[in-house]
Amino acid sequence: xxxxxxxxxxxxxxxxxxxxxxxxxxxxxxxxxxxxxxxxxxxxxxxxxxxxxxxxxxxxxxxxxxxxxxxxxxxxxxxxxxxxxxxxxxxxxxxxxxxxxxxxxxxxxxxxxxxxxxxxxxxxxxxxxxxxxxxxxxxxxxxxxxxxxxxxxxxxxxxxxxxxxxxxxxxxxxxxxxxxxxxxxxxxxxxxxxxxxxxxxxxxxxxxxxxxxxxxxxxxxxxxxxxxxxxxxxxxxxxxxxxxxxxxxxx
Numbered sequence: 429x430x431x432x433x434x435x436x437x438x439x440x441x442x443x444x445x446x447x448x449x450x451x452x453x454x455x456x457x458x459x460x461x462x463x464x465x466x467x468x469x470x471x472x473x474x475x476x477x478x479x480x481x482x483x484x485x486x487x488x489x490x491x492x493x494x495x496x497x498x499x500x501x502x503x504x505x506x507x508x509x510x511x512x513x514x515x516x517x518x519x520x521x522x523x524x525x526x527x528x529x530x531x532x533x534x535x536x537x538x539x540x541x542x543x544x545x546x547x548x549x550x551x552x553x554x555x556x557x558x559x560x561x562x563x564x565x566x567x568x569x570x571x572x573x574x575x576x577x578x579x580x581x582x583x584x585x586x587x588x589x590x591x592x593x594x595x596x597x598x599x600x601x602x603x604x605x606x607x608x609x610x611x612x613x614x615x616x617x618x619x620x621x622x623x624x625x626x627x628x629x630x631x632x633x634x635x636x637x638x639x640x641x642x643x644x645x646x647x648x649x650x651x652x653x654x655x656x657x658x659x660x661x662x663x664x665x666x667x668x669x670x671x672x673x674x675x676x677x678x679x
Contacts, residue, residue, distance in 0.1 A: 440446060441468035442601050442633045443492050448501035448511075450656075461487040462498070463656035469601070474627045474634045476644040479653035480678050482505025485637045486605055488653065492635065493526055493568065494518050505601065523552055527594030527602040529623075531609040532585045533577040542574035542583075545592045552570050558672045561596055565630075568592045575632045592621050595632065602626065604636040608643055641670040651676060 450462040461484045469475050469492070477485050490496035491503055494510040503510040505525065510518060529532075535544045545565065549556040565571055568588040578586050586609060594602050604623060608616030623647045627631040636647065644650050645667045652660040654677045662673060 434659055440471045442471040444468040444504045446502045447642055448491055448498045451499045465658055467658050469635050471633050472631050472649045476647035476650045477637045483653040483657040489603055489605055489637050525600040526532050527599040529590050529594050529604040529607045531606040533590050537578050540575050541589045544589050545596055548597050563564055564592045583611050587619050601633040641667045644670045
């Protein structure tokens with residue numbers, strides 16, 4: 429099987445997985461979360477990953493982002509196989525080429541919103557582009573909140589700080605794992621609009637795991653998983669079509 433078999437869109441795929449298997453444990457207690465997954469995520473597109481509980485959605489995202497190493501198979505970003513990179517190089521690549529948004533926000537409580545947003549630069553020892561930081565802060569609507577610490581921010585505002593932090597380094601790809609799961613409906617829609625704008629206005633690539641058919645409607649396409657396998661890809665999804673497909677998968 430050739431290395432390029434996962435490439436559905438030629439050179440426009442920013443990340444590709446080839447025959448990825450991920451197992452946990454061994455013997456009778458062992459669990460296989462991914463079963464030979466081959467899929468590419470398009471550059472400059474918003475892709476949602478969906479499926480029933482236990483289908484392997486978060487495991488797929490973690491392997492694609494180099495947060496978890498596959499048991500076998502390859503994960504390609506910028507011509508490099510993340511599954512075989514030494515950990516120090518992988519950590520540096522994640523810091524430089526990837527942004528992350530999680531359900532739990534993952535903000536540093538002792539830092540202000542602005543300090544949280546610019547934290548990647550402090551960690552890498554590089555200088556932030558102040559004009560770009562100001563633009564990201566403005567686009568996320570945080571101008572009046574930059575001096576506040578997370579405890580003084582609403583859940584929606586904290587998630588906007590996390591999105592700003594993910595965008596500020598201009599990464600190749602942003603991974604979002606249930607980014608609206610802890611938010612009310614209005615705040616969740618605001619977060620989804622920001623991710624959509626990151627694709628449309630900045631040319632970012634976004635891969636989002638979600639269980640919400642309404643959230644998936646913001647995406648350019650939805651990749652469906654079931655029992656650790658990719659079973660369908662739906663372009664230009666509507667919430668109704670996504671809900672019907674999930675129902676068919678038992679989700």
